[in-house]
Amino acid sequence: MDKAVHALRRELVSVRAGRASASMLDRVVVEYYGSQMPVNQVATVNSPEPRQLVIQPWDKGMLTEIERAIQKSDLGLNPMNDGSVIRLVIPPLTEQRRQELVKLVKKMAEESRVAVRNVRRDANDELKKLEKTGDASEDEVRRASDKVQALTDRFVGEVDKAASAKEQEILEV
Secondary structure, eight states, X not given: OHHHXXXXXXXXXXSOOXXXXXXXXXXXXXXXXXXXXXXXXXXXXXXXXXXXXXEEESSGGGHHHHHHHHHHSTTOOOOEEOSSOEEEEOOOOOHHHHHHHHHHHHHHHHHHHHHHHHHHHHHHHHHHHHXXXXXXXXXXXXXXXXXXXHHHHHHHHHHHHHHHHHHHHHHHO
């Protein structure tokens, strides 16, 4: 359950909220000598201004590959290549784009809730097996099921809290 919450937080960081963040490029991969690598492993990514990212590849030959990967990504950004670095200017979000991003955040949160519930289901299945084999009494299984439900409620609450914080961030900017 904890892994589902951490995965959601990692995904939410990559959702663009109007501010430049190097983590926006975590999902952008480029081909580097025959293997797919994230941009942050082939270049230095800095944010000199709140609405700008500067990508400086370690190998100058990677400029066009990185530029092409950013254009193909779902970020909706237009990279500017000046021969030594790539600049990404983050435009202010329109109201329509904000609503789309909020929908995306809600979708990510629901997927995380489902993952947490799947862990609960697996744990309850294990408890039922223990009861059937006689390794645990009915009372022990009931107490353990209640604890699993309490954990599920706690982690679903964490998912909701992370998602609502990201929604506020998107809508406030």
